[in-house]
Amino acid sequence: xxxxxxxxxxxxxLGFAANADVTVxxxxxxxxxxxxxxxxxxxxxxxxxxxxMVDSDNxxxxxxxxxxxxxxxxxxxxxxxxxAIRLCDEGIxxxxxxxSLPPAPDGTPxxxxxxxxxxxxxGVSTDIWSNVFAYDASKFTGDNVPKTAADxxxxxxxxxxxxxxxxxxxxxxxxxxxxxxxxxxxxxxxxTPEGVDRAFAKLDTIKxxxxxxxxxxxxxxxxxxxxxxMTTAYNGRIFNAAMTEGKPFVIVWDGQIYENEMxxxxxxxxxxxxxxxxxxxxxxxxxxxxxxxxxxYGPARKSSFAExxxxxxxxxxxxPHLPTAPENLGNALETSSDFWVDHDAELNERFQAxxxx
Amino acid sequence: xxxxxTELLTTADGRPLKAAxxxxxxxAKRRAFLLVLPLLLFVxxxxxxxxxxxxxxxxxxDGFASSAPALVAWFEANPDFxxxxxxxxxxxxLVQDLARMQTERTTGIAGTRINYSVPGxxxxxxxxxxxxxxxxxxxxxxxxxxxxxxxxxALWRGxxxxxxxxxxxxxxxxxxxxxxxxxxxxGQDKERIYLYLFAKTFFVSALITVICLLLAFPVxxxxxxxxxxxxxxxxxxxxxxxxxxxLVRTTSWIxxxxxxxxxxxxxxxxxxxxxxxxxxxxxxxxxxxxxMTHVLLPFMILPLYSVMxxxxxSYARAARxxxxxxxxxxxxxxxxxxxxxxxxxxxxxxxxxxxxxITPALVGGADGQLISNLIAFHMSKSNWSLAAAIAGxxxxxxxxxxxxxxxxxxxxxxxxx
Numbered sequence: 024x025x026x027x028x029x030x031x032x033x034x035x036x037l038g039f040a041a042n043a044d045v046t047v048x049x050x051x052x053x054x055x056x057x058x059x060x061x062x063x064x065x066x067x068x069x070x071x072x073x074x075x076m077v078d079s080d081n082x083x084x085x086x087x088x089x090x091x092x093x094x095x096x097x098x099x100x101x102x103x104x105x106x107a108i109r110l111c112d113e114g115i116x117x118x119x120x121x122x123s124l125p126p127a128p129d130g131t132p133x134x135x136x137x138x139x140x141x142x143x144x145x146g147v148s149t150d151i152w153s154n155v156f157a158y159d160a161s162k163f164t165g166d167n168v169p170k171t172a173a174d175x176x177x178x179x180x181x182x183x184x185x186x187x188x189x190x191x192x193x194x195x196x197x198x199x200x201x202x203x204x205x206x207x208x209x210x211x212x213x214x215t216p217e218g219v220d221r222a223f224a225k226l227d228t229i230k231x232x233x234x235x236x237x238x239x240x241x242x243x244x245x246x247x248x249x250x251x252x253m254t255t256a257y258n259g260r261i262f263n264a265a266m267t268e269g270k271p272f273v274i275v276w277d278g279q280i281y282e283n284e285m286x287x288x289x290x291x292x293x294x295x296x297x298x299x300x301x302x303x304x305x306x307x308x309x310x311x312x313x314x315x316x317x318x319x320y321g322p323a324r325k326s327s328f329a330e331x332x333x334x335x336x337x338x339x340x341x342x343p344h345l346p347t348a349p350e351n352l353g354n355a356l357e358t359s360s361d362f363w364v365d366h367d368a369e370l371n372e373r374f375q376a377x378x379x380x
Numbered sequence: 381x382x383x384x385x386t387e388l389l390t391t392a393d394g395r396p397l398k399a400a401x402x403x404x405x406x407x408a409k410r411r412a413f414l415l416v417l418p419l420l421l422f423v424x425x426x427x428x429x430x431x432x433x434x435x436x437x438x439x440x441x442d443g444f445a446s447s448a449p450a451l452v453a454w455f456e457a458n459p460d461f462x463x464x465x466x467x468x469x470x471x472x473x474l475v476q477d478l479a480r481m482q483t484e485r486t487t488g489i490a491g492t493r494i495n496y497s498v499p500g501x502x503x504x505x506x507x508x509x510x511x512x513x514x515x516x517x518x519x520x521x522x523x524x525x526x527x528x529x530x531x532x533x534a535l536w537r538g539x540x541x542x543x544x545x546x547x548x549x550x551x552x553x554x555x556x557x558x559x560x561x562x563x564x565x566x567g568q569d570k571e572r573i574y575l576y577l578f579a580k581t582f583f584v585s586a587l588i589t590v591i592c593l594l595l596a597f598p599v600x601x602x603x604x605x606x607x608x609x610x611x612x613x614x615x616x617x618x619x620x621x622x623x624x625x626x627l628v629r630t631t632s633w634i635x636x637x638x639x640x641x642x643x644x645x646x647x648x649x650x651x652x653x654x655x656x657x658x659x660x661x662x663x664x665x666x667x668x669x670x671x672m673t674h675v676l677l678p679f680m681i682l683p684l685y686s687v688m689x690x691x692x693x694s695y696a697r698a699a700r701x702x703x704x705x706x707x708x709x710x711x712x713x714x715x716x717x718x719x720x721x722x723x724x725x726x727x728x729x730x731x732x733x734x735x736x737x738i739t740p741a742l743v744g745g746a747d748g749q750l751i752s753n754l755i756a757f758h759m760s761k762s763n764w765s766l767a768a769a770i771a772g773x774x775x776x777x778x779x780x781x782x783x784x785x786x787x788x789x790x791x792x793x794x795x796x797x
Contacts (some may be wrong), residue, residue, distance in 0.1 A: 080760075081760065084759070084760050084761065084762050087762050088762070109488060109492075109502070110488075111488070112485075112487050112488025112489075112491070112502070112506060113488035113489050113492065114485045114486065114488065114489065184639075189746075223570075230746075233746070234663060234745070235663070235745055235746055248638075248640055249640050250638065250639055250640060361503050364502050364503060365495065365499060365500045365501070365502050365503045365504075366499055366500065367761070368495060368496065368499065368761060368763065369499035369500075371757070371761070372571065372573060373570065373571055375573050375749075375754060375757065376570060376571055376572060376573035376576075377570065378746045378747070378749070379573060379576065379577060379580070379746070379747060379749060380576075380747075
């Protein structure tokens with residue numbers, strides 16, 4: 024009996040010791056590494072709280088499953104904008120106390136410093152990232168290089184395989200942008216059955232020449248292997264492959280589709296207060312700046328741009344490489360979370376049906 | 381002699397033999413039961429209970445039923461209402477529930493549940509719940525003024541269906557049915573996917589089984605008839621890939637067969653292919669079939685081998701000496717004796733192939749996807765009930781095949797070695 028007691032006490036205290044670590048869940052790869060360098064390590068150094076970063080293909084379903092099973096092991100998760108809203112509506116996330124977010128260095132309150140939509144009921148933006156397409160500069164030279172979303176679908180002018188993300192989101196919008204629909208009308212068109220047919224018809228024109236990717240690390244690899252001549256990708260992944268590995272990849276910003284990435288706290292997080300403190304630290308003016316020095320995703324605070332942001336190589340100015348740079352916003356679309364919250368299931372089913380035939 | 385039969389048989393210590401025997405047997409039974417108990421508990425907790433739970437999930441969803449009590453009560457009291465024109469009380473109950481959802485933060489859960497059969501419902505519920513407290517009677521007019529979709533018959537059918545905690549709705553969705561204004565109907569051709577993928581999965585699995593059988597039969601025969609030293613070496617060659625991680629084998633096929641891969645480079649290098657005419661053997665159905673056949677081949681070789689090993693070579697020699705040709709000997713003497721092995725291997729490979737997930741996910745590309753990939757997809761979208769319904773259908777069809785197999789061939793003829 025005494026032995027059992029000692030054993031259980033030891034196990035319980037071991038459990039507590041393990042729980043004291045703040046756990047952050049993100050997407051791995053260059054992105055997870057950027058958040059580790061910019062947020063996890065400095066916060067750990069500043070506060071002394073043991074913090075670990077864990078990877079996931081998509082943290083949103085993972086934390087949903089944890090909350091539903093009543094066994095939450097993650098304190099902070101990095102999720103897509105639409106997921107931050109949907110999970111919040113489903114009561115899976117802790118609400119954020121907006122008033123407690125740190126103001127800009129000049130005293131501007133956080134609510135005014137953040138770009139519109141960057142703070143929601145349950146999440147705070149960690150960056151603005153974008154779906155772009157990129158090509159291999161060694162395959163196309165001179166004036167004959169892809170410049171617009173329409174060029175992505177032009178097999179005659181630019182022959183070769185294309186990489187596209189295997190999923191409806193951002194792919195259907197991109198097809199419509201490539202078909203000449205102005206960004207302001209994309210969701211209006213996509214909200215009608217004819218508009219959906221039109222997007223699929225545009226995709227039909229290149230279907231035989233598409234290599235489908237799923238993880239964010241794949242497109243730079245596909246380009247590097249020569250499996251495709253151009254591919255859609257998350258802009259930061261292409262930027263990092265070009266900068267740190269010296270690949271001749273060029274990003275085409277025409278037809279980019281951007282959105283906020285959100286830090287959220289799952290309901291029942293073991294270290295809720297520390298998690299909130301982490302988010303306040305990571306989404307401060309300096310925290311967002313620090314992340315943009317690691318990967319080319321734009322900070323959602325205006326004050327983070329007060330001084331030029333320099334890449335970790337010490338010389339590259341980040342501004343022109345960010346989705347939010349004025350020259351990159353010419354023909355750009357902001358993802359509509361409202362649209363995808365409603366139509367994600369329906370359009371993905373349709374997409375799978377289209378893909379399988 | 382007669383004395384001996386009337387006298388009761390006893391053991392050495394004087395107990396009646398019958399009772400002693402019964403006690404001994406009971407002890408043996410208890411011991412046998414205790415020996416299998418760990419396995420029984422293991423199977424119960426890791427297999428039967430999860431499967432039972434999964435099947436329950438495929439019928440159960442209380443996302444709407446638990447967050448809209450007034451409407452649930454109204455639907456119960458009025459089972460024959462007209463979805464095209466619900467009365468004012470129904471709208472009043474709906475507004476009451478929407479207001480409740482707003483305060484209890486259940487809008488997302490209820491909206492998601494309706495969204496499974498009526499797309500577009502999540503934002504509809506969100507908007508409705510936000511405004512519910514400000515709405516004034518008549519509620520029908522005020523709700524419809526907010527959004528005309530509140531009057532859609534399909535929405536009312538969907539809410540009625542979702543008001544029951546237990547529903548067959550997910551099985552309908554998994555059979556390519558769509559909820560329309562006039563009830564459940566077959567979906568449009570361009571939206572239908574599940575039954576098509578079921579058929580494709582079974583066809584591909586059957587094809588892989590046949591290819592495995594054709595490839596495995598000669599190898600197993602060689603293994604069974606070669607001298608020990610050589611057959612051991614051959615056996616290692618069969619088992620080595622079997623012991624190698626599935627992921628490693630799948631990715632090595634990618635390295636071999638992709639467009640810039642080893643095989644294509646070799647063919648281009650030899651001048652058999654032009655650089656633009658490289659073969660597409662990966663990220664499509666070909667890749668799925670090649671990689672899955674390779675992965676599943678040992679499951680065919682091993683049962684075949686174990687059956688062939690014990691077939692006495694003298695039978696074939698006897699047939700030949702009686703004048704049979706080698707083909708007749710094979711067809712009428714050898715082949716029938718290997719049937720239990722063929723049956724076991726085929727069943728094993730087929731059932732494994734039907735549920736295969738990781739290989740098609742990695743090398744399947746667009747058209748090499750199987751039904752298991754769709755189950756994984758719905759799980760990643762947190763639609764557990766639909767994923768469970770598809771898995772339930774898959775389970776049912778495998779049980780049906782197993783039953784057919786038992787009727788046609790007989791499960792007692794199965795021999796795994």
